[in-house]
Amino acid sequence: VPGHEIIVRVVNIGPDVTRFKQGDHVGVGCMVDSCPHCAACKHGLEQYCEEGPTYTYSSIDRIDHMTTFSGHSEKIIVPEKFVLRIPEGLGHMAIKLSEDLGVDVTLFTRSPGKEQDARLLGADNMVICTDASQMTVVNNKFDLIIYTVPYAHDLNLYMPSLSLNDTLVLVGFLSNLEPILNTTTWVRGRKLVAGSSIGDIAETQELLDFCGYKHGITQILS
Numbered sequence: 001v002p003g004h005e006i007i008v009r010v011v012n013i014g015p016d017v018t019r020f021k022q023g024d025h026v027g028v029g030c031m032v033d034s035c036p037h038c039a040a041c042k043h044g045l046e047q048y049c050e051e052g053p054t055y056t057y058s059s060i061d062r063i064d065h066m067t068t069f070s071g072h073s074e075k076i077i078v079p080e081k082f083v084l085r086i087p088e089g090l091g092h093m094a095i096k097l098s099e100d101l102g103v104d105v106t107l108f109t110r111s112p113g114k115e116q117d118a119r120l121l122g123a124d125n126m127v128i129c130t131d132a133s134q135m136t137v138v139n140n141k142f143d144l145i146i147y148t149v150p151y152a153h154d155l156n157l158y159m160p161s162l163s164l165n166d167t168l169v170l171v172g173f174l175s176n177l178e179p180i181l182n183t184t185t186w187v188r189g190r191k192l193v194a195g196s197s198i199g200d201i202a203e204t205q206e207l208l209d210f211c212g213y214k215h216g217i218t219q220i221l222s
């Protein structure tokens with residue numbers, strides 16, 4: 001049981017719980033609670049709670065004011081709203097989602113040795129981002145770039161490969177970007193740079209249902 005990808009059986013429910021019963025197979029993600037009266041919470045976007053969501057690990061619980069200890073706890077008490085239904089048989093999910101969504105996926109990487117991994121993950125193509133000729137081939141090609149690099153890395157490399165009006169979304173890096181960003185391609189191509197955190201509870205449930213009930217995405221990649 002990793003710290004924030006908890007899969008458990010319900011051992012007990014509170015008197016007001018209606019969606020789950022004892023013995024149900026359920027999951028808990030990164031969050032276990034939020035305020036719930038701010039604008040973000042009211043829109044079902046608890047991960048952006050203005051007071052900060054209570055995370056599953058290393059947060060201060062809103063009710064008992066103790067530190068949350070993640071999936072390494074023997075038991076965990078979570079408000080019903082933050083509990084997800086887990087389809088039976090669903091283990092960890094691999095990134096086969098793109099295939100099932102019918103999306104054409106290209107992996108940007110610096111290491112040619114990743115080709116086999118990229119194929120296994122379901123990527124249709126791979127581009128070596130340090131190879132200028134390969135990068136030129138993908139100019140204006142992508143509708144969306146999901147930028148998962150967890151350290152400062154040159155975003156300027158990727159902006160030309162976005163097409164008109166499209167967006168690069170940062171999901172894994174929380175600090176100052178280096179080197180300085182050049183806005184020429186953004187302005188000329190009406191391109192966007194955005195950020196995104198984890199999904200909200202409804203989105204997470206939709207993803208689990210998609211994987212488990214509809215597509216049987218259960219494979220684990222190690």
Ligand SMILES: [Zn+2]
Binds near residue numbers: 035
């Ligand atoms: Zn809130």
